[in-house]
Amino acid sequence: MKIQYNAPVTLTFTFISAAFIILKSFLYIDLTLFFSVGGFGSMSLFSPFTYFRLFSHVIGHGSWEHFMGNFTYILLLGPILEEKYGSKQLLSMILMTALITGLINAFFLTSGLLGASGVVFMFILLSSIVNVQKGKLPLTFVLIVILFIGQELLSVFDDDNISQLAHIVGGICGAIFGFGIDRRTTKKISSKNLV
Template sequence: MKKKLRLSFNAPAVLTFTALCVIAQLISMLTHGESNRVLFSVYRASLLDPLTWVRCFTHVLGHAGWEHLLGNIMYILILGPMIEEKYGTATTAFIMAATALVIGIINMVFFPGVMLLGASGIVFAFILIASITIREDNTIPVTFILVAVLYLGQQIWQGLFSQDNVSQMAHIVGGAVGAVLGFLLGRAKQKRSPY
């Protein structure tokens, strides 16, 4: 008997995140961008306002438009399932939440006049994690070094010498969070492995 083809919800954390980003973009369209200001971006605000802390996580759901959203989601859909298969759904969700929180806090502390939104920090975290997902004990993959130098070096260069609306800080911090978590997760996985 032939088996029927069926859809597989293969990466729940990544697919749920993608759906939330699309919903946030639709809400932004319906509110003419007001929802981005209130919920889906992070900026310096009173620490006593509960929404300040919510925005530290939800700013990664908001995007400036469909092109911005699709650019980020494409990378997340390419890299995320591999990371989720390797580390699990809960860990992948933790990686995304931790990246969002660190970027949100750094933006509030060091860039008081900047309203930041978008998932590019998560993209860079995934890029760095993906470059070190397969490695041997006590080794640093050359691919990781090349990715770190090329991607993060490019962001530092652009941050110093270009005036655009792209937050190189989010890219750099996202990459740094991804590198740290990638090494920590790899080390923890190796300690649990019986081989």
């Protein structure tokens, strides 16, 4: 039996993030500056690294526990989403979520941001609506919003070094992608059937 690289975007994202945490943990090479987004006023618009960091912050993780917590979900949900939406589209969603959470953090928060938890919440909300039908709201989506986003809203003022805002924004991105993409897909399918 051959091992298959079945979800290239999900697996490559995992391996790149694992390489970061290995370099940080075992080789004591701290690249956090390049794989985190600074808070309000700490990033220069004139530095090319600022624009790189708006995307790269989803690769950096503070610890193995942080990495494992995020990539358990990513490896569980990523292959399903990659099969449903395709590798290119899933990569676009990951990059858009990284950019949006990075920008919100840089403009509205004073703390730094690193880790893929915004992407995790995007995956969670997106996976709850993979089989959405036009004009219907899946109950799984409603329950996921209540359980996951509700918990983040209740924890938003906790002093726990966790960016609940990135989780909430990631979840919103997942909902927008899921409902928006499915509508466009439905239109393409129905227009093909008319021909």
